[in-house]
Amino acid sequence: MKRDQPPRPVAVGDVVAVYSEALGAWTASQVTGLDAAAKCAAILELDWSGPEPAAVADLGDVQPLRLTHHSWSGKLSHCNHGWVLPRSFTVIGSLPPMVTEPSYSFGSAWGRGEQLARQRHWDSGDREDWNAPYALTYTADELAAEHTRGTVRAGVKHLTVRGITRLDCTSLVAAFPDLTRLSLSGNLGTLTSAAALNQLPQLQALTITELFGMDTSDCLLPRHVPELEEVSLYGIPADYAAAMRKTWRPHVRHGVELDVRGARKPEWVAANTANPLRDWDGREHIPRAAYRKAVAQYKATRDAFLAEVTGGEHHGNITEIGRAFGAAFNALDSRSRFIETVEREELFDALDFLADEAQTAAGRDLSAARSALIEGVDSSRDW
Numbered sequence: 249m250k251r252d253q254p255p256r257p258v259a260v261g262d263v264v265a266v267y268s269e270a271l272g273a274w275t276a277s278q279v280t281g282l283d284a285a286a287k288c289a290a291i292l293e294l295d296w297s298g299p300e301p302a303a304v305a306d307l308g309d310v311q312p313l314r315l316t317h318h319s320w321s322g323k324l325s326h327c328n329h330g331w332v333l334p335r336s337f338t339v340i341g342s343l344p345p346m347v348t349e350p351s352y353s354f355g356s357a358w359g360r361g362e363q364l365a366r367q368r369h370w371d372s373g374d375r376e377d378w379n380a381p382y383a384l385t386y387t388a389d390e391l392a393a394e395h396t397r398g399t400v401r402a403g404v405k406h407l408t409v410r411g412i413t414r415l416d417c418t419s420l421v422a423a424f425p426d427l428t429r430l431s432l433s434g435n436l437g438t439l440t441s442a443a444a445l446n447q448l449p450q451l452q453a454l455t456i457t458e459l460f461g462m463d464t465s466d467c468l469l470p471r472h473v474p475e476l477e478e479v480s481l482y483g484i485p486a487d488y489a490a491a492m493r494k495t496w497r498p499h500v501r502h503g504v505e506l507d508v509r510g511a512r513k514p515e516w517v518a519a520n521t522a523n524p525l526r527d528w529d530g531r532e533h534i535p536r537a538a539y540r541k542a543v544a545q546y547k548a549t550r551d552a553f554l555a556e557v558t559g560g561e562h563h564g565n566i567t568e569i570g571r572a573f574g575a576a577f578n579a580l581d582s583r584s585r586f587i588e589t590v591e592r593e594e595l596f597d598a599l600d601f602l603a604d605e606a607q608t609a610a611g612r613d614l615s616a617a618r619s620a621l622i623e624g625v626d627s628s629r630d631w
Contacts, residue, residue: 253284261345263340264279264339265340267300268418269405273299276294277293278294283331288331292312292324293326293363296308306340316371317371325489329356336452336477376619383405384407385408386407386409391409398543405428406428408430408455425447427448427450429451432459433455436458436521445468449474454480455481456480456484457596460484477569479504479505479506488606497598525542525543525594542580546598552572553606554606561616563620567621570599574627574628575628596625599618599621599625
């Protein structure tokens with residue numbers, strides 16, 4: 249496999265076709281650019297759908313897809329994606345690139361007709377949002393209620409479940425046997441019986457974020473999920489991560505996008521259960537030393553706040569604790585400039601986390617103390 253070329257052969261100008269669940273037909277797009285350094289491909293979606301095409305000529309006088317729905321204002325559906333051509337896409341020929349200017353938009357999965365379906369819905373005069381009838385999103389609590397009714401949701405193709413504390417994959421597979429795309433996320437939650445996901449033979453994409461409980465025996469196997477083409481894992485057990493990498497890396501050249509990051513050992517999970525900044529561990533633009541100092545400062549602030557609210561709750565003192573927090577992160581950020589919009593929000597989320605912890609420990613309302621803490625932070629921070 250050449251490092252300067254996509255692992256599955258594709259070239260600028262190639263037209264690729266894929267079956268679209270959104271359209272109930274095939275659709276097509278064109279590769280307009282390849283970036284070897286970023287391992288990205290610029291993909292232009294085409295305004296076409298129909299029966300499976302054998303060649304570019306079957307598309308007729310095809311045009312780029314221009315989006316006018318909602319606030320798109322006639323922009324081309326032109327976006328950068330990872331350059332692994334998914335296994336469900338087929339190269340049907342080549343045309344001179346329909347656009348030569350680069351795209352500055354970035355997305356995850358290659359488009360499979362969803363934008364074209366939204367545009368046609370809009371063009372029909374219906375201004376309500378287009379929602380895929382085969383896609384569902386649940387919170388973990390909503391999914392649990394669904395399970396208690398024993399409902400089998402045959403025909404659901406895409407499923408997203410958020411906020412998982414604990415989820416049994418055997419029950420999930422029994423309730424949703426036809427899944428092609430599955431996204432599961434939690435906050436140090438637990439997946440049990442994850443090997444049951446091998447019983448989803450049509451599965452094309454799996455995303456798991458911040459969930460644990462899996463081991464090497466839970467690895468998805470190509471012979472059971474032969475259509476899998478997108479594996480995105482973040483914040484998962486180290487043994488499971490290693491097994492998935494080893495199993496699926498040889499299939500990248502066949503069109504499997506493999507992204508496995510944030511592999512965690514059991515000791516890390518145990519040590520970070522009460523650390524709301526744990527997602528900073530290993531984040532690309534956050535230096536390791538800055539992460540360690542950030543966690544130390546958070547813990548010092550938590551301890552000082554808890555001591556204050558359990559020992560008298562003097563709001564002036566709490567404001568000073570907040571000022572010290574803001575100033576400490578000013579100093580950290582001045583060295584490496586790592587606090588961006590996301591990190592700023594996460595720091596305030598961490599303050600909410602420590603205030604909630606303290607409120608539980610104190611057994612009373614701490615809204616005024618929380619406000620004093622935030623007031624102190626806002627008075628000193630420059631991030």
